[in-house]
Amino acid sequence: DGGITQSPKYLFRKEGQNVTLSCEQNLNHDAMYWYRQDPGQGLRLIYYSQIVNDFQKGDIAEGYSVSREKKESFPLTVTSAQKNPTAFYLCASTGLAGRELFFGEGSRLTVL
Amino acid sequence: AQRVTQPEKLLSVFKGAPVELKCNYSYSGSPELFWYVQYSRQRLQLLLRHISRESIKGFTADLNKGETSFHLKKPFAQEEDSAMYYCALSGPGGSYIPTFGRGTSLIVHP
Numbered sequence: 001d002g003g004i005t006q007s008p009k010y011l012f013r014k015e016g017q018n019v020t021l022s023c024e025q026n027l028n029h030d031a032m033y034w035y036r037q038d039p040g041q042g043l044r045l046i047y048y049s050q051i052v053n054d055f056q057k058g059d060i061a062e063g064y065s066v067s068r069e070k071k072e073s074f075p076l077t078v079t080s081a082q083k084n085p086t087a088f089y090l091c092a093s094t095g096l097a098g099r100e101l102f103f104g105e106g107s108r109l110t111v112l
Numbered sequence: 113a114q115r116v117t118q119p120e121k122l123l124s125v126f127k128g129a130p131v132e133l134k135c136n137y138s139y140s141g142s143p144e145l146f147w148y149v150q151y152s153r154q155r156l157q158l159l160l161r162h163i164s165r166e167s168i169k170g171f172t173a174d175l176n177k178g179e180t181s182f183h184l185k186k187p188f189a190q191e192e193d194s195a196m197y198y199c200a201l202s203g204p205g206g207s208y209i210p211t212f213g214r215g216t217s218l219i220v221h222p
Contacts, residue, residue, distance in 0.1 A: 006182075018214075033209075035212070040214060041122060041214060042118075042198060042212050042213055042214035042215045043212040043215075044196065044212075045147070045209065045210075045211075048209060050207075090156065092156075100146070100158045100161065101146075101148070101156075101158070101200075101210055103155045103156040103157065104155065105155045106155070
């Protein structure tokens with residue numbers, strides 16, 4: 001069953017702790033993206049990667065880090081430097097530039 | 113810079129009424145425009161794209177380059193259309209990185 005898998009679905013963390021959100025795809029897509037979804041603010045781009053071993057900052061990269069060591073995987077780390085980490089995080093991928101995005105189910109992070 | 117504006121946060125209509133979700137964009141060149149939909153407890157998914165010129169679930173959207181708009185329309189809304197709708201844009205000027213609007217929540221009352 002092809003698609004994008006994000007884990008965990010729900011995550012609770014204490015302030016000051018780093019957390020890593022997983023994103024795996026078996027669609028053989030080159031490009032992968034991380035978005036943050038907040039009510040009333042839509043989807044804001046955190047980081048993206050268009051090829052293995054390369055990634056670029058999006059509009060709101062501060063306090064986040066990523067890696068792209070494998071084509072299938074694009075994990076996102078929310079660091080303690082992120083001032084307001086509680087949010088819903090969406091991972092997406094696309095096979096061709098400018099074409100349809102395929103999304104994961106999302107990960108909801110709550111920082112207590 | 114590319115930008116997508118969805119002026120309505122919330123659109124509330126009754127079943128059978130026409131629906132128009134507005135989307136305006138700012139982009140230098142020829143963009144690709146998309147509408148994505150997120151139903152309750154489901155993942156975000158593509159509804160339609162302007163290059164396909166297709167109608168999905170009764171929805172259509174026409175790219176108006178003069179008005180830089182890509183409004184989503186449906187003549188008769190159904191309760192199952194209640195969802196969050198996002199307009200998105202990508203193009204070579206932005207390295208094909210998709211940009212999303214803030215989204216419009218559509219509620220269709222029985």
